[in-house]
Structures are given as structure tokens and as C-alpha cells.
Amino acid sequence: MIEILTVCTGNICRSPLAAQLLRRALGDVGARVxxxxxxxxxxxxxAPDAVRLxxxxxxGPDEIRMHRARRLDEGQLTRPDLIxxxxxxxxxxxxxxxxxxxxxxxxxxxxxxxARAVPREELQxxxxxxxxxxxxxxxxxxxxxxxxxxVPQPVDPDExxxxxxxxxxxxxxxxxxxxxxxxIRVAAETVRGAVxx
Numbered sequence: 001m002i003e004i005l006t007v008c009t010g011n012i013c014r015s016p017l018a019a020q021l022l023r024r025a026l027g028d029v030g031a032r033v034x035x036x037x038x039x040x041x042x043x044x045x046x047a048p049d050a051v052r053l054x055x056x057x058x059x060g061p062d063e064i065r066m067h068r069a070r071r072l073d074e075g076q077l078t079r080p081d082l083i084x085x086x087x088x089x090x091x092x093x094x095x096x097x098x099x100x101x102x103x104x105x106x107x108x109x110x111x112x113x114x115a116r117a118v119p120r121e122e123l124q125x126x127x128x129x130x131x132x133x134x135x136x137x138x139x140x141x142x143x144x145x146x147x148x149x150x151v152p153q154p155v156d157p158d159e160x161x162x163x164x165x166x167x168x169x170x171x172x173x174x175x176x177x178x179x180x181x182x183x184i185r186v187a188a189e190t191v192r193g194a195v196x197x
Contacts, residue, residue: 002137004033005080007090011037011069013050013166014086018184020059025188029195036072038093044069047166049173077101081137084108087161103145110160112186114144117151127194140194
């Protein structure tokens, strides 16, 4: 089984939605997808507008209701094959807690940007070095991480972030979804390609 962790701040908007979308996209390849927040209050439910957005994106009501926030800690960072944060501050926080996971940790939009830029054959060749689905995802992530300095950076570094909509108007949630959904789609396709190589 492959394991993916999504991370945001409060674990009540972006990261649970990202996890829900990834679960739906990767359920048939045996992916376990969890989420956490760098400053989460344990057991909080998803924010009302995050629930509304999740529903619009096809997440089932039972999965939405089951979500409870959890605060990120070092123990949660040892097992995931891939860690996808919603912004660069959270990526930095993950790497500060677990420096050895630097090659497995990306913002979700950074991951998608790199995956679009690196030839698919290169990623598949890297993934084929893994001896299990988990190992193949880790090898693919490591290959993507090696391209960080080779692939052109975005003009605006904020383009690697999914802005936090919490406490803002509904249009901020819509904008969040518009940035998150395409990145999740690319991430899921890339993980699937690694697992099935």
C-alpha cells in the first residue's frame, strides 16, 4: 500500500479536501491518504465553506463528516511515501520537523509543476527502481526533487502555493478549488504512473 499525507495549517479546509480528492482518484491502486495541520486543533470538523466546496467537487457526505483535524507531529512524517503541503511555509515546517523527508515533500502545486516538466519516461525509469508500489512512489518523488533546481521556477513564488481561504468570502474557496483540483489531478496521474510502471 502507498501512503500519502497532505498538510495545511488548520487541517479543516485545504488538506482534508486534497486528501479526499486523492483518495477518490487513487482508491483503486491501494492508496492510503491522510491529512494533518501544522497548527491544527485536534478533532475540529471541516469549515462550513470547505464542506460546501467538497460537496461541489463530489466528495461524499460520509467522508466529509468523518474528517477530524489532527496536529502534525514527527511520528506522522515517517511512513508517508509522499507528503504534499498546501504552501511553502508548511513544506518548510515539515522539513524542519523531519529533515530526512525533504525529497518526499512538495507543495502540491510544486509537485504538479515539476511532474508536468519532467519527461514521463524519466519518472517511470526512476520509479522502476522501487521494489514495491511504496518504493516506486518514493523513487519517483526523489527524482522529481532532484529536478527542483533544473526546472524553471515560477515568476511569482506564490504560484507554488494554494492560498488559505479560511475566514474569507466564498470566492476565496472557489479560487482555492480552482488551484487545488488541477494540481491534485496531475499528482494522482503521476503517482498512478509510478505505481503501475
